[in-house]
Amino acid sequence: MSERYDPAEERLGWLLCTPAVLAMLLVTAYPILYAIWLSLFRYDLRFPDERAFVGLANYASVLTSEVWWQSLASTLVITIGSVTLELVLGMLFALVMHRVFFLRRTVRASILIPYAIITVVAALAWKFAFDPVTGFVNPWLGLELAWFGERWSAFVVIILTEVWKTTPFMALLLLAGLTLVPQDLLDAARVDGANAVQRFFRITLPLMRRALLVALLFRTLDAFRIFDTVFVQTRGAQGTETVSIVGYHALVTRLNLGLGSAVSVLIFLCVILIAVLFVKVLGAGPAAEEGR
Amino acid sequence: MRRQGSTPAPRWRPAGAAWACAALLLCACSGEPPGPPVLNWYVFDEPSGAFVEAAARCAEGSGEQGTGAYRVRLRPLPADADQQREQLVRRLAAGDSDIDLIGMDVIWTPEFAKAGWILPWPDDKAAAARRGRIAAALDSATYEGELWAAPFTTNTQLLWYRTDRVEQPPETWDEMIDLAESLGEDGTIQAQGERYEGLTVFFVSLLASAGGEVLDQAGGEVALPAEPTRDALHIMHRLAESTASDPGLASAREDQARLAFQTGGSTFMLNYTYVWPSARASAPEIAEHMGWARWPAVHRARPSRVTIGGINIGVGAFSEHPDLALAAAACIADEQGQRLAATKGGLPPTIAALYDDAEVREKFPFADLLLATLRDAVQRPRTPLYNDVSLAISRTLHPMSRIDPADDVEQLREQVGRALRSEGLL
Numbered sequence: 001m002s003e004r005y006d007p008a009e010e011r012l013g014w015l016l017c018t019p020a021v022l023a024m025l026l027v028t029a030y031p032i033l034y035a036i037w038l039s040l041f042r043y044d045l046r047f048p049d050e051r052a053f054v055g056l057a058n059y060a061s062v063l064t065s066e067v068w069w070q071s072l073a074s075t076l077v078i079t080i081g082s083v084t085l086e087l088v089l090g091m092l093f094a095l096v097m098h099r100v101f102f103l104r105r106t107v108r109a110s111i112l113i114p115y116a117i118i119t120v121v122a123a124l125a126w127k128f129a130f131d132p133v134t135g136f137v138n139p140w141l142g143l144e145l146a147w148f149g150e151r152w153s154a155f156v157v158i159i160l161t162e163v164w165k166t167t168p169f170m171a172l173l174l175l176a177g178l179t180l181v182p183q184d185l186l187d188a189a190r191v192d193g194a195n196a197v198q199r200f201f202r203i204t205l206p207l208m209r210r211a212l213l214v215a216l217l218f219r220t221l222d223a224f225r226i227f228d229t230v231f232v233q234t235r236g237a238q239g240t241e242t243v244s245i246v247g248y249h250a251l252v253t254r255l256n257l258g259l260g261s262a263v264s265v266l267i268f269l270c271v272i273l274i275a276v277l278f279v280k281v282l283g284a285g286p287a288a289e290e291g292r
Numbered sequence: 293m294r295r296q297g298s299t300p301a302p303r304w305r306p307a308g309a310a311w312a313c314a315a316l317l318l319c320a321c322s323g324e325p326p327g328p329p330v331l332n333w334y335v336f337d338e339p340s341g342a343f344v345e346a347a348a349r350c351a352e353g354s355g356e357q358g359t360g361a362y363r364v365r366l367r368p369l370p371a372d373a374d375q376q377r378e379q380l381v382r383r384l385a386a387g388d389s390d391i392d393l394i395g396m397d398v399i400w401t402p403e404f405a406k407a408g409w410i411l412p413w414p415d416d417k418a419a420a421a422r423r424g425r426i427a428a429a430l431d432s433a434t435y436e437g438e439l440w441a442a443p444f445t446t447n448t449q450l451l452w453y454r455t456d457r458v459e460q461p462p463e464t465w466d467e468m469i470d471l472a473e474s475l476g477e478d479g480t481i482q483a484q485g486e487r488y489e490g491l492t493v494f495f496v497s498l499l500a501s502a503g504g505e506v507l508d509q510a511g512g513e514v515a516l517p518a519e520p521t522r523d524a525l526h527i528m529h530r531l532a533e534s535t536a537s538d539p540g541l542a543s544a545r546e547d548q549a550r551l552a553f554q555t556g557g558s559t560f561m562l563n564y565t566y567v568w569p570s571a572r573a574s575a576p577e578i579a580e581h582m583g584w585a586r587w588p589a590v591h592r593a594r595p596s597r598v599t600i601g602g603i604n605i606g607v608g609a610f611s612e613h614p615d616l617a618l619a620a621a622a623c624i625a626d627e628q629g630q631r632l633a634a635t636k637g638g639l640p641p642t643i644a645a646l647y648d649d650a651e652v653r654e655k656f657p658f659a660d661l662l663l664a665t666l667r668d669a670v671q672r673p674r675t676p677l678y679n680d681v682s683l684a685i686s687r688t689l690h691p692m693s694r695i696d697p698a699d700d701v702e703q704l705r706e707q708v709g710r711a712l713r714s715e716g717l718l
Binding site for chain 1: 381691
């Protein structure tokens with residue numbers, strides 16, 4: 001494919017993008033900039049008269065706070081735990097959906113059901129299931145455990161809820177990647193004597209690197225911003241508080257716009273960092289060059 | 293190459309469509325029917341309908357010859373006090389004129405008053421709203437010498453116990469824990485140990501019973517005297533570590549405690565008076581053996597002091613009808629309104645004389661005990677930053693099993709101090 005420079009075409013391209021760019025500026029750039037601006041003030045909605053410019057004091061306050069670092073650690077535990085499990089399970093589901101020849105639509109649709117359920121409802125359902133008095137999990141496992149009474153077990157329930165709910169999304173993105181792998185290549189490898197495991201790791205996986213990157217990136221960013229599951233199940237108790245809940249407390253409960261905005265901006269920076277890391281580490285491999 | 297369309301595009305009539313939209317919008321917005329102005333009362337969704345009835349009674353009697361000077365529309369808020377506050381403060385901070393009357397949890401008075409979200413009551417109206425009220429209930433509606441809301445309903449915790457297992461209710465916490473431990477499996481004490489505002493309430497009651505307070509008189513500085521604070525923390529820790537506490541204590545609220553007590557496997561419960569009608573309705577065989585006593589003391593010589601709850605009716609500062617709203621608030625919270633809330637809704641009144649009313653006493657067979665407890669009741673920290681202070685307390689003291697009574701006094705002082713200075717995250 002040749003790339004010929006055509007100024008008219010480029011102008012048309014920009015023109016076509018303009019509405020989208022304007023909309024993005026309006027609904028994303030403005031709030032982001034406003035949050036950055038607010039984060040430089042001491043500003044509590046309850047005491048509007050005490051509003052004052054404080055520079056980076058809010059950031060210093062957040063970054064020196066034990067609460068922030070603890071919540072960041074919790075968020076990372078949940079993110080890494082759930083995304084890893086989702087990747088493995090999602091890949092299995094994707095392979096099943098890819099291979100299945102009968103009732104294809106039914107299988108694909110039924111795998112997607114959890115993803116269609118509202119997070120709060122799913123979180124409540126899991127909370128009730130693990131409740132020591134009314135839940136059914138303890139009798140099944142022969143345990144008498146207050147699941148939300150300890151940090152590790154609360155994490156287990158939160159991560160399982162997340163995995164149950166979003167694995168279908170991961171599976172769907174990976175399925176899209178699987179369809180990119182040409183059957184000829186796999187057939188050729190089989191003729192050359194590669195077994196199923198070798199074919200998967202040597203051919204399928206490298207070829208779907210791009211889809212893998214997209215799936216992992218989306219899910220990691222999503223998982224990092226987790227709020228509802230934790231809020232419903234523990235309200236952040238037992239050291240399960242995530243950064244979003246910290247931001248919520250500062251902004252919504254305490255109405256401290258300055259401090260809350262600083263937390264939001266820091267979350268935003270973390271998200272950017274994650275995205276950059278993913279693209280740099282996973283995106284710049286040999287497969288990416290082949291794809292070009 | 294551009295293809296020329298062969299059929300002309302259908303003629304779009306922007307003007308006509310816009311008018312139709314505008315008409316629709318107008319209809320949707322001007323939903324208020326003609327007649328006297330409507331006052332919106334934001335209050336938790338009371339299930340028995342007592343609030344609706346109390347408001348309707350006032351609206352009907354408000355005008356001359358039964359025409360009514362105003363109407364009242366109830367705007368239901370969630371059951372959880374934290375969530376009620378969240379919804380209200382978002383509207384109030386934005387100056388929402390839709391809020392005329394507010395059913396205010398007693399802890400919101402300083403915050404709402406200081407922020408200028410509610411109106412202070414003029415002297416003549418305040419004098420009427422003060423008449424005959426229990427002092428602690430009145431205190432909860434007062435801030436910096438002014439009355440900011442009409443005391444309407446009140447509440448406090450009692451000790452509920454099983455008369456078939458215990459002959460004499462325990463007088464102190466240590467006594468109760470010893471007794472519960474000796475009863476074995478069924479001795480369990482139900483209390484509130486989740487990390488939420490209820491944990492702060494538990495701590496404040498214990499601290500006041502031990503003779504301490506969280507803030508100094510002016511409400512600006514941390515008090516938390518060493519000895520009473522340590523005593524309170526010691527009891528919390530002992531309870532959580534005892535075999536007599538529920539295994540789910542660290543995630544128990546009022547309702548988990550109530551449900552657990554109703555299943556019969558517990559002997560003691562610290563809870564509000566709503567557990568009584570609830571037990572009679574859904575667990576009559578338990579209610580038969582349900583006794584009540586004063587909240588246990590920390591020291592035998594010093595009667596317990598328990599945290600006061602309830603709601604007061606305030607007037608929104610951005611209301612378009614402040615005078616009517618004041619009249620409505622005063623009327624809803626008057627003796628007749630309180631009797632209705634008590635007999636129909638089961639909410640204890642703030643007018644002391646009503647505790648001698650036969651109808652009210654029938655609803656609250658423990659009326660004398662309740663009134664005596666309320667007369668000694670303690671306020672939660674009275675500061676516009678109460679919410680921050682409460683977060684700091686419940687965070688430091690959760691889970692109760694990890695409290696270290698010796699070290700945590702200092703920790704608690706530091707955290708509450710930071711909350712008062714609006715420092716850092718909570």
